Amino acid sequence: MSQENAEIVRRLYEGVAARLEIPQELFDPDFELHQMDVAVDADEIVRGLEAAQESLREYWDTFEDFHIEVKEVLHADEKRVVTAVEDGGRIKGSDTEVWNRFFHVWTFGDGKIVRLSLHTDKNQALEAAGLQE
Numbered sequence: 001m002s003q004e005n006a007e008i009v010r011r012l013y014e015g016v017a018a019r020l021e022i023p024q025e026l027f028d029p030d031f032e033l034h035q036m037d038v039a040v041d042a043d044e045i046v047r048g049l050e051a052a053q054e055s056l057r058e059y060w061d062t063f064e065d066f067h068i069e070v071k072e073v074l075h076a077d078e079k080r081v082v083t084a085v086e087d088g089g090r091i092k093g094s095d096t097e098v099w100n101r102f103f104h105v106w107t108f109g110d111g112k113i114v115r116l117s118l119h120t121d122k123n124q125a126l127e128a129a130g131l132q133e
Contacts, residue, residue: 006076027113034117063089080129081106105129
């Protein structure tokens with residue numbers, strides 16, 4: 001397991017949880033976000049960190065006080081980190097709280113994050129990471 005990559009990912013989640021900002025220095029300029037498994041209207045790859053953050057912010061902004069927490073690091077090596085996360089909070093303008101469980105596959109290249117794919121199913125995430133359960 002690459003402890004360094006797992007720590008980079010944990011730092012990233014902390015930045016999102018604290019400020020709803022993605023620490024830009026962790027990402028490759030050609031970063032790609034794959035969210036087709038979690039977003040009904042997402043049918044293409046989001047390219048570039050700014051576009052990815054804008055896309056994620058649309059989701060984060062549906063909550064009055066968005067929270068995200070790493071529940072488990074399922075796999076980490078020199079190229080990938082797979083996490084199980086819980087996110088959500090109170091929906092803006094209501095008393096309803098929504099909590100979701102997702103699986104994220106972070107792919108690294110040359111010490112930077114080059115790709116993130118989001119999944120609702122653990123097996124899909126492991127498959128996307130080239131792993132078998």
